[in-house]
Amino acid sequence: MTQTVNELRNEIRQAVGRYERIESTAFTKEALAALCTTLN
Numbered sequence: 805m806t807q808t809v810n811e812l813r814n815e816i817r818q819a820v821g822r823y824e825r826i827e828s829t830a831f832t833k834e835a836l837a838a839l840c841t842t843l844n
Contacts, residue, residue, distance in 0.1 A: 807815075814824045 810825070818824055
């Protein structure tokens with residue numbers, strides 16, 4: 805099974821002693837719009 809980019813990044817992060825990211829930290833336009841709507 806081929807690894808995803810996120811899986812490869814996490815392997816590199818762990819190899820150099822950094823924490824593993826559980827999920828992406830990138831915002832989508834939809835997520836940003838939902839935040840703006842919620843916060844007014």
